[in-house]
Amino acid sequence: MKSLAGKKPIPGTMVFEGRMAMKGYALNKMCFSFNKAENRDAFKADEDGYCTKYGLTDEQRDAVKKRNVLALLNLGGNIYYLAKLTGMFGLNMQDIGAQQAGISLEEFKAKLLAAGETKNG
Structure with missing residues (x-):
């Protein structure tokens, strides 16, 4: 990974920049929807259907099923949006x-x- 503004990145971290934002757009949009209780309930009732409704990739849907937050981050998830989802997982x-x-x-x-x-x- 290239350094940002002459600084070395911290090993094991990822930079959330434009490319990652585009990669995770659908995932982050879905997570933003969890600001409404009815959307959280809809997700809990049919997780895979809810993920499909938002157009998550197969990899993203698999990471949701496995509760793999690190994979979700690598797949474009923004930690601030993922916080709603991870809270619903009890993490x-x-x-x-x-x-x-x-x-x-x-x-x-x-x-x-x-x-x-x-x-x-």
Whole structure:
């Protein structure tokens, strides 16, 4: 990945720019629809049908089914829009952080605690 404004990117992160926005347009539009309770209910009643209604790709629909937030980010999802969807899955930011780090939730929590102890110790 090229650097932005002369800065090196953080390993394991992705830049959400125009290309990614276009790639994830349908996914992000669907997630924005979850601002309305009736749309959240419609999604819960028929997830695949709701994803199809918004024109998600097969890869995006598969990532939704698997609750794979990291894949959704790589498929153009914007974390701010995905927050509604992940909340409906019962996932919080620590769950997402664990997915991004490729470790279990328990391991991720332990790393956070260890980092806090090092900083405060």
